[in-house]
Amino acid sequence: MSAETATENELLLQFLYACPVGLVEIEADGAIGMINPLAMQLMVPLMRPPQGMNFFDIMEPYAPELRNLVEEFTALHGEVCSNLRIFISPGTKQSGYLAHVLSCTLVRLAADRFMATLSDVSKVVAQERRLGEAEVWFSSLLDGVSDFAVLSLDAQGLIDGVSASALRQTGFSNEDLLGKTLDVFDSPTPATSAVTVTEQISLACRDGWYLIEGWQKRKDLPADWCQRLIAVRSEEGEEDRTVTGYTVILREVVRQKHDALELKQMLTRDHLTGASNRAHFFEIAGRECSRFVRYGHSLSVVALDIDHFKSVNDTYGHAAGDKVLREVSRRCMVLLRPADTFARVGGEEFMVLLPGTDLRGARLLAERLRSALENMTVSYGNEMITVTGSFGCAEAVPDTSSPAPLMESADRALYNAKQMGRNMVVLAVAGEVPGE
Amino acid sequence: MLATSVEVLEFSKISLGELMSLSNEAIDALPFGVVGLSREGVTEVYSHTESKLAGIPPESVLGTHFFLSTAQCMNNFMVAQRLDDEAELDTVVDYVLTFRMRPTPIRLRLLKKAEYPRSYLLIQR
Numbered sequence: 001m002s003a004e005t006a007t008e009n010e011l012l013l014q015f016l017y018a019c020p021v022g023l024v025e026i027e028a029d030g031a032i033g034m035i036n037p038l039a040m041q042l043m044v045p046l047m048r049p050p051q052g053m054n055f056f057d058i059m060e061p062y063a064p065e066l067r068n069l070v071e072e073f074t075a076l077h078g079e080v081c082s083n084l085r086i087f088i089s090p091g092t093k094q095s096g097y098l099a100h101v102l103s104c105t106l107v108r109l110a111a112d113r114f115m116a117t118l119s120d121v122s123k124v125v126a127q128e129r130r131l132g133e134a135e136v137w138f139s140s141l142l143d144g145v146s147d148f149a150v151l152s153l154d155a156q157g158l159i160d161g162v163s164a165s166a167l168r169q170t171g172f173s174n175e176d177l178l179g180k181t182l183d184v185f186d187s188p189t190p191a192t193s194a195v196t197v198t199e200q201i202s203l204a205c206r207d208g209w210y211l212i213e214g215w216q217k218r219k220d221l222p223a224d225w226c227q228r229l230i231a232v233r234s235e236e237g238e239e240d241r242t243v244t245g246y247t248v249i250l251r252e253v254v255r256q257k258h259d260a261l262e263l264k265q266m267l268t269r270d271h272l273t274g275a276s277n278r279a280h281f282f283e284i285a286g287r288e289c290s291r292f293v294r295y296g297h298s299l300s301v302v303a304l305d306i307d308h309f310k311s312v313n314d315t316y317g318h319a320a321g322d323k324v325l326r327e328v329s330r331r332c333m334v335l336l337r338p339a340d341t342f343a344r345v346g347g348e349e350f351m352v353l354l355p356g357t358d359l360r361g362a363r364l365l366a367e368r369l370r371s372a373l374e375n376m377t378v379s380y381g382n383e384m385i386t387v388t389g390s391f392g393c394a395e396a397v398p399d400t401s402s403p404a405p406l407m408e409s410a411d412r413a414l415y416n417a418k419q420m421g422r423n424m425v426v427l428a429v430a431g432e433v434p435g436e
Numbered sequence: 437m438l439a440t441s442v443e444v445l446e447f448s449k450i451s452l453g454e455l456m457s458l459s460n461e462a463i464d465a466l467p468f469g470v471v472g473l474s475r476e477g478v479t480e481v482y483s484h485t486e487s488k489l490a491g492i493p494p495e496s497v498l499g500t501h502f503f504l505s506t507a508q509c510m511n512n513f514m515v516a517q518r519l520d521d522e523a524e525l526d527t528v529v530d531y532v533l534t535f536r537m538r539p540t541p542i543r544l545r546l547l548k549k550a551e552y553p554r555s556y557l558l559i560q561r
Contacts, residue, residue: 016537017508034537037509044532045514053532053539 022118030056080106153246171219273329281343285403300362303410309348359395388423469559
């Protein structure tokens, strides 16, 4: 090699070394070819032996959908995913309550050649969260609005104020509405999966607001497809904030191809199973912990891991494994209340957040889930696949200001369940403090 | 008293004190890479073995911040932050470097002691 080429090579290498974005070249099965220092900086802390240098294996506990997205990507070139947020861990006291989040873009260059970029976007995400909370409020109001109805609810959730536009839009009179609850707008036989008005208000209290789309009853008129935004009004008191009432905004919308609900689901749901995704779980868990610290209602977490899942994949293939994950999620979710959150937090690991539930209640629920899985059969082709699950339950102890210790407790109890033979529910030991 | 037997100069046994007192020639002769950093993270020692294995001339490394300029792949809580945060350190970590953009598994020994002004990284491929 000539001296010029050697120098040129050195310059090219230095150019790559200086790149402030992680770059990884991978094959369709995830095998890593080339990788730059920044990508390694971000990935080594995620590695767990005996994983080899396989991108999907390394990312499996945090973004199990990456493998699926690549498998489903049939075009020979193009973007598989863009700026996919990967939630590594929730905020802890040490991290200044900053969740650790990576951003990943995957591009297909050829049949068996992909390029991934990785960046640490933890700070960006924290900032967006602060901005986003204000933006949701405004964007839902300003979005091509022609007419919207405003109602006021008192602290008990009874209508105590109605705008002229509300009377016009709904066809009701003042007498029909004042003193009533929002149920007056709901059909008498709602779908079994519908969130009740009481639950809507409860969720609004948790998050500051609640947005739902659906059919709204009108007086002497056919039902209307409406967006309903419930926003909490509160006052700063001596000790904490008290809810003084609610503002409800009703907006008739043309039912779009993608409802607001659908959009919300795309951002908060796991691609494969429909369970909440890891990011959404951390977000909800963080908020429930704040409420726990403030109000002292109990809060529990159940960690669930499918037993011997790897052998399901090995024996029947990944497609069968995916079907099992979907079935497990479906069976578990029907057993939960709307306020509970069921999330896929890893490849075959799920977590359930149970507000207002103590350890005893968590154990009862976990036992129900365990039984449901034990009695479940998943048909795949000519096969009938059965699985079991191991469960760990933990209850939040006073001063649990971040979800991390609660999740760690549940995880440790789950680990014990595995050690003690699987297909069982184990409770976290009270007073056990997570190790370093 | 400096012992010069082969066992003492072994990757997992050599002490910080010994590293501080070895001559440059002796450091260069060791079969594993040796990097010595000031408390601020500036590279003060970059052994011949390390330079050859990493493919980087010592002139471009000495006097620069190791984790920001030379070893970005180790600039995280597993290595750089640990050397910073902990008052004393003597541990071996499995790590992966990116020599010429290829994953290169190594064993890394981190050495730090309050009474010595320099920390060391030993790199065994």
